[in-house]
Amino acid sequence: MQKLRLFKSxxxxxxxxxxxxxxxxxxxxxxxxxxxxxxxxxxxxxxxDILKDIFEFICKNNIEFNIIxxxxxxxxxxxxxxxxxxxxxxxxKRLYSEGNYLFVSGNIEVPHILKMCQEYQLSGLEFLNGxxxxxxxxxxxxxxxxxxxxxxxxxxxVIINENGELEKISSSFIQFGYRKINIKKKNYIIVEAIFKMxxxxxxxxxxxxxxxxxxxxxxxxxxxxxxxxxxxxxxxxYAGELLDRCGLKGYRxxxxxxxxxxxxxxINLGNATSYDIYKLIKKxxxxxxxxxxxxxxxxxxxxxxxxxx
Ligand SMILES: Cc1cc2nc3c(=O)[nH]c(=O)nc-3n(C[C@H](O)[C@H](O)[C@H](O)COP(=O)(O)OP(=O)(O)OC[C@H]3O[C@@H](n4cnc5c(N)ncnc54)[C@H](O)[C@@H]3O)c2cc1C
Numbered sequence: 001m002q003k004l005r006l007f008k009s010x011x012x013x014x015x016x017x018x019x020x021x022x023x024x025x026x027x028x029x030x031x032x033x034x035x036x037x038x039x040x041x042x043x044x045x046x047x048x049d050i051l052k053d054i055f056e057f058i059c060k061n062n063i064e065f066n067i068i069x070x071x072x073x074x075x076x077x078x079x080x081x082x083x084x085x086x087x088x089x090x091x092x093k094r095l096y097s098e099g100n101y102l103f104v105s106g107n108i109e110v111p112h113i114l115k116m117c118q119e120y121q122l123s124g125l126e127f128l129n130g131x132x133x134x135x136x137x138x139x140x141x142x143x144x145x146x147x148x149x150x151x152x153x154x155x156x157x158v159i160i161n162e163n164g165e166l167e168k169i170s171s172s173f174i175q176f177g178y179r180k181i182n183i184k185k186k187n188y189i190i191v192e193a194i195f196k197m198x199x200x201x202x203x204x205x206x207x208x209x210x211x212x213x214x215x216x217x218x219x220x221x222x223x224x225x226x227x228x229x230x231x232x233x234x235x236x237x238y239a240g241e242l243l244d245r246c247g248l249k250g251y252r253x254x255x256x257x258x259x260x261x262x263x264x265x266x267i268n269l270g271n272a273t274s275y276d277i278y279k280l281i282k283k284x285x286x287x288x289x290x291x292x293x294x295x296x297x298x299x300x301x302x303x304x305x306x307x308x309x
Contacts, residue, residue: 007084027071034225037274095108106189124198126211135190135192142177146212156193159183226268257280266281
């Protein structure tokens with residue numbers, strides 16, 4: 001509370017009030033699963049300088065924070081998140097090429113990128129077609145499909161570090177894992193990614209985009225409120241297959257349901273609570289552990305307290 005008071009007076013003194021909503025009632029609207037409670041504050045700035053200033057203050061004062069992109073991989077507790085949520089959605093959008101390099105600001109989504117890739121005749125990111133994230137979130141998650149992941153194409157990223165400075169990090173200093181990265185820093189915001197692409201004809205790029213999109217077994221999921229895969233696959237198993245063999249397709253708690261066409265997805269049928277969704281995740285994990293002695297690892301990221309669920 002003390003820290004929040006300090007933060008409020010900093011925001012007031014700096015006249016940043018219009019970029020911060022205090023006591024935001026629900027974060028559900030900022031997620032694709034459409035569930036989640038309040039947050040102490042929500043920050044959305046129109047330019048990088050203000051964001052740098054605020055982020056430096058947050059880090060220096062150890063204020064708890066989380067960054068949100070498109071919210072397509074998040075489950076936020078109904079009790080909410082007891083800290084600051086930072087969105088980079090409104091920073092200036094930049095997308096341009098120099099030679100074979102593609103520069104993309106962290107708030108840009110896949111359809112726009114792929115459209116420009118065709119225009120610039122640059123190939124390499126087509127496999128992202130159909131993933132509903134923003135570049136910042138996709139880099140943080142090392143998003144991927146069809147055995148390709150975004151880390152394979154990154155040359156460097158630009159972050160705002162905890163001193164509120166822009167810092168470039170070359171891909172050789174980034175560890176890209178399965179739906180995670182490690183840049184050996186605790187506090188950062190990814191604001192840009194630079195990709196090493198290949199020259200290719202417009203037609204070939206368009207064909208690849210279509211091929212990847214049409215081959216996505218869960219492209220129809222875009223019509224539902226969901227956060228994509230609940231669990232990661234293992235080296236020798238597909239989480240969806242194990243869950244299917246547990247007979248969980250269609251299983252429901254409240255208005256949260258395991259998707260009938262693919263057991264590694266949960267959909268919100270309307271006003272599902274995060275607790276219902278979390279309970280479903282616990283059920284899925286328990287069934288697979290009991291039947292196959294395998295501990296599934298969630299792909300979705302959790303914010304806030306789920307201890308009551
Ligand atoms: C229908 C559907 C299909 C999907 N298919 C795929 C798929 O094929 N492959 C795949 O990999 N994923 C898939 N996903 C999951 C999701 O889209 C990806 O994980 C995506 O990378 C998340 O991006 P986002 O912007 O929504 O991030 P968010 O969900 O907002 O955030 C995810 C994580 O990244 C962090 N983060 C977000 N922005 C930043 C930033 N600028 N700087 C630092 N950290 C940040 C957040 O704090 C959080 O920890 C799918 C999701 C849905 C709903």
